[in-house]
Amino acid sequence: MGERELMKGNEALAEGAVRAGCRFFAGYPITPQNEIPEYMSWRLPEVGGIFIQAESEVAAINMLFGASACGARVMTSSSGPGISLKQEGISYTSSAELPIFYANVMRGGPGLGNIAPSQGDYFQATRGGGHGDYRVFVMAPNSVSEMGNFPRICYAIADKYRIVTMVLADGLLGQMMEPIEFDFDPIDPAKLPPKEWALGIANGRPRRVVRSYDLRPGYMEKHVWKLMEKYTKVEENETRYETTMVEDAEILIVAYGTCSRISKAALALGRKENIKIGLLRPITLWPFPMKPLNDLSSRIKKILVVEMSTGQMIEDVKLAIEGKAEVFLHGRPAGGIPTGEDVLGVVKKIMGIES
Numbered sequence: 001m002g003e004r005e006l007m008k009g010n011e012a013l014a015e016g017a018v019r020a021g022c023r024f025f026a027g028y029p030i031t032p033q034n035e036i037p038e039y040m041s042w043r044l045p046e047v048g049g050i051f052i053q054a055e056s057e058v059a060a061i062n063m064l065f066g067a068s069a070c071g072a073r074v075m076t077s078s079s080g081p082g083i084s085l086k087q088e089g090i091s092y093t094s095s096a097e098l099p100i101f102y103a104n105v106m107r108g109g110p111g112l113g114n115i116a117p118s119q120g121d122y123f124q125a126t127r128g129g130g131h132g133d134y135r136v137f138v139m140a141p142n143s144v145s146e147m148g149n150f151p152r153i154c155y156a157i158a159d160k161y162r163i164v165t166m167v168l169a170d171g172l173l174g175q176m177m178e179p180i181e182f183d184f185d186p187i188d189p190a191k192l193p194p195k196e197w198a199l200g201i202a203n204g205r206p207r208r209v210v211r212s213y214d215l216r217p218g219y220m221e222k223h224v225w226k227l228m229e230k231y232t233k234v235e236e237n238e239t240r241y242e243t244t245m246v247e248d249a250e251i252l253i254v255a256y257g258t259c260s261r262i263s264k265a266a267l268a269l270g271r272k273e274n275i276k277i278g279l280l281r282p283i284t285l286w287p288f289p290m291k292p293l294n295d296l297s298s299r300i301k302k303i304l305v306v307e308m309s310t311g312q313m314i315e316d317v318k319l320a321i322e323g324k325a326e327v328f329l330h331g332r333p334a335g336g337i338p339t340g341e342d343v344l345g346v347v348k349k350i351m352g353i354e355s
Helices: 009-020 035-044 057-069 078-096 120-125 144-161 171-175 219-237 258-272 290-297 311-319 342-352
Strands: 007-010 026-027 049-055 073-080 101-108 135-137 164-172 177-180 241-244 253-254 279-284 285-287 302-309 324-333
Touching: 007 009, 007 144, 007 241, 009 035, 009 073, 009 101, 009 144, 009 164, 009 171, 009 177, 026 035, 026 057, 035 073, 049 057, 049 073, 057 078, 073 078, 078 101, 078 120, 078 219, 101 144, 101 171, 120 164, 120 285, 144 164, 144 171, 144 177, 144 219, 164 171, 171 279, 241 302, 253 258, 253 290, 253 342, 258 279, 258 302, 258 342, 279 290, 290 311, 302 311, 302 342, 311 324, 324 342
Parallel strands: 026 049, 026 073, 073 101, 101 164, 135 164, 253 279, 253 302, 302 324
Antiparallel strands: 007 177, 135 285, 241 279
């Protein structure tokens, strides 16, 4: 904690990770997240950490596997195509129960797409992204301040449950500058509780094994069910969300990240015209705030999902409300960015209000 600083989102994310105890970063350049490895390349050596520009995204994620297995707080970052290449390693670390942290600063896709802000990687993030049965804890910031302060939460969750955690942002949040005040004091990783499962010099202790597979008949199934029990606890205890003016709302906007800021502007504009708009912002995309949204849908019968995609989070919204309300989409994929006026126009159309 301390004075407010003016920082770019990507740099705030990197500094937040360092302050949260990250001492190993491996990555590979891709726009629009390049400021993260650039920042780490000089910042980590200052605190006795290690920065590696790997030869590929595949190499980077496997370096995290090794460093995390030895107990270090580790990080990588990329954008859509690079995150796709890391998915095998993320699946491996999930099976091995390694607490890693990574960030995706989304760009337009699919394919190489473009370097404009997007939210098209929601499915990849919230459905695991790689092969097998596993989940990733996903936080969605909507400000530079949250970009800087969410890594601490992610590391705490990663260590508590021995799971993979991530920040899912977009190119706009990564590149914008805002004042930030870190809401936590720097963490000395040497003072963190010892990880009794981590590899290292034995010194007479029992043998430790870190692995992602088990060929013994029936054992892998038992292992996966154990993982699922852990993910259920995360769903019960770690769901985060924010609501704005939902008490009297006649229509509810659901949006995350940059779109939640845009939707908040639409809410303010609409309220000036006595249009009763409310907003629910998921802060964790997984676990998704299913119950709060289900509760609101018992009273609010029209829901507008605003996404910079063709509609991905909308599937979780529909699952959450169980058919209790009508669900509409305002989507802008692959670099399209809505405005508050755009969103308000869609709200008026849904509500049958003439502009």
